[in-house]
Amino acid sequence: MTTMEHDEIREALAALRARDLPTHGGRTLAYVYDSGLATADAIGREALAAFSSTNGLDPTAFPSLLRMENDLVGIAGGLVDAPKGFAGVVTSGGTESIFLAVLAARDARPDVVEPRMVLPTTAHAAFHKAAHWLGVEAVLVDVDPVSKRADADAVAAAIDERTVLVVASAPSYAHGVIDPVEPIAAAAAAAGVRCHVDACIGGWVLPHLQASESDKAAWNFAVPGVTSLSLDLHKYAYTPKGVSVLLHASAELRRTHLFASARWPGYTMLNTTAQSTKSGGPLAAAWAVVHHIGPERYADLARQARQATLDLAAAVAGIPGLSVAAPPDSTLLSLVTDDTCDVFTVSDEMLARGWYVQPQMRFRDLPATLHLTFSAATAASSAQIVADLIAATASARAAGPVAVPSDLVAMASAIDPATLDEATFAGLLAAAGLAGGDGAVELPERMAPVNALLDAVPPPLREALLLGVIDRLVRPSD
Template sequence: MTDVLARLRELRSGDLPTHGGRTLAYVYDSGLSEVDEIAAAAHALASSANGLDPTAFPSLLRMENDLVARAAGLLGGTPDTVGTVTSGGTESCLLAVLAARDARPDVASPSIVLPETAHAAFHKAAHLFGVRKIVVPVDPDTFRADPAAMAAAIDDSTVLVVASAPSYAHGVVDPISEIAAAASARGVRMHVDACIGGWVLPYFAKLGADLPPFDFRVPGVTSISVDLHKYAYCAKGVSVLLHASAELRRTHFFASAAWPGYTMLNPTLQSTRSGGPLAAAWAVVHHLGEDGYLKLASRAREAVERIRAGVAGIPGLRVLGDPVSTLVAFTGSDGFDLFTVADEMKARGWYVQPQFAHGTSPLNLHLTVTAANHGSEPEFLADLAASVEAARAEGPVRVDPDVAAFVAALDPETLTAEQFGGLLAAAGLTGGDGLPERMAPINALLAAAPEPLRERLLVEFLGALYTPSPQ
């Protein structure tokens, strides 16, 4: 066993750090070591239990109801509010769309209305469930959804309207009240994606932040998603999908007696569900409590305010929109390349997330700030300023114009796997040990590719990554 664990530690040594606040994407660190210890112990106690049958494992049922009640209390729920614990934000969003679609069997070609800043999980839901997407442009300056445009997009085929609190890309809260009123006037469900903000914005409000209403206190809001593995600082993957009533939730449940085995009955997309993540989340939420979360929110709020102000003070950088949560996106001037800034930050021990240009949103770098960033803001900002200067000295990353023109003319629908393999090799996306330390040239080439081609290139790259080496 010792040898196996040593090998595991060796494998993990090549990963981005999950603690210490130096990875500003993908992970959410409270900075409290006992939180990890409690989560690990609780996970071990319940990992062999199976959420497939709540009558066989009533402890899991109790813990799930406890977590749902806590989330509902935080987000303006009523005695009628119900919920389901899922594996993450994407599953919660998928189920919100599924419930809305299946509640309207009378609609032959159902659609969902969403701002262009809505999470890609809703695009995935539309793809999986055969629902049409009506994507509405947002305000080009604030990146918030446009209520009038959203209202105009609702028609007789609309089964769900979506808004964010906050949107991932820019950290801004959409005008939920106005959008919910428009949806309610047409008798359409309204989902608030609060996967990131749902467990931290209420505490920001208690700390004095002036925030627009976004939860069940807003008339017309019918469902809310909130991830516990984000700012509840629980182990991955645990999210909660809340519905305003049991009737609204019922249509994402699944039952089948049409086979000779047990009658399958599932509240989520999964059947077997380990009790480990659920128990870990339950333990962390009860351990931290109201006071613990308020303190963590205060630390995160101070960190994000300092970082936002510091970013705005670096010549050539500009914060996008008016982020009110824990997410900050910033773009740069033409004097340097942001992809190079990301590489320079990684060389200094920080991971910041590049976001490609889309619509009116320019190429930018994205920061997910947590309580663990509190206290390290001066070091982060000094390294960011140094990275900008290094990128300025290095000059822009240039893609050969002929290569860019060639890539732009490619049709992803007609290319063969072999041709994609050649493109991936030319881009340096060979996977495994072939992935270079400096990603700026690769990202510059991907940025030059039309979005459908970029998607296909990255799918092929993913396939190459998930190909076992010969044993």
């Protein structure tokens, strides 16, 4: 370890950041959300720094954090028509909110020995993670192949006596469409089962659009049967990372994810969320940004992001080889290619033009897609993104669909994911041209061939290969 002076640290951090995707400027259409409001960003950073060492572990020691949490939960509840008596918590992100919703649903039903939750196939992967960690079986239900919305009848049919939770998205991440929450929540309620609406994306943006888009079907607590709802502030509230809200229709519904332990000789452990020690920084930053931006500016930002989404969707109709996977209900857009090209090459071509658009792999009958999350900041470059998407798609068509060597697919497909060992994995990495020195993974500049290979193999093998890659990437440096 070296010791560095302040200036050197600053330079080193800047150099480290140089290869990251840009977080501002509206050109990164996944992972980040840019309001384009420099003052809001500065206020968020200031609050983040000022509260970074406070600890949410004990709300009596840091009452400021409790006040800000209750304030944010109240505002969030107001946005999504939470009923009188609702309760919530601030978490570190959508995944933690979802984890707690699943935990609360599971533990409210100690009578169910092998609990299940019913998920439309487009439900976020965080539910699969929660299922895996919490021992709740995920029962997958195919979505409508055209609208990409959950099939409410199929969801209802999948509910049985072991079901502890039913899930709907508003909107789904992969396709940006809102599930039919009313019939899904009604079916859940009729069976006495909880219904969670994943509004991690839509929770802060849809309410601000609703006045102008009143045709949208209801998706929040106004729908009878909705028992919990997640909404992320680090997405469309444009706050620094690390803040989501989980709301329950009543304090009683929340009760089963609160945790206290007095079974040790140390301090009383009393947690509402997965973390115990938790920095007050993200919470304070969110409180500051939310109060600075305020409802009117949020409405403006939502309209800008929505308009950019609609403009690109309209432009795609005129781009040969490309079409929208489903008309967007919110500020996310999902695109498919025809057989003249592939989404993975279009993604690489867009990156070469300074845009990050996210490749998504096929699953069951759902084809591979390109995902675009629109921030308000992208609106200023609407014409440029259209021009670049036209050029990127033309290049992808000129190159033709990326060819995955059939012997490589055969080699990969012969692998049993359950028994994938180091040697087999190393051989596959070498055959795919991904092996660097010392068995490390070396990712190429153009990811299309790798993505196409992953797309070609079944999801369990895809998972095993991805785990092998992350295992090699996350290793101590020399």
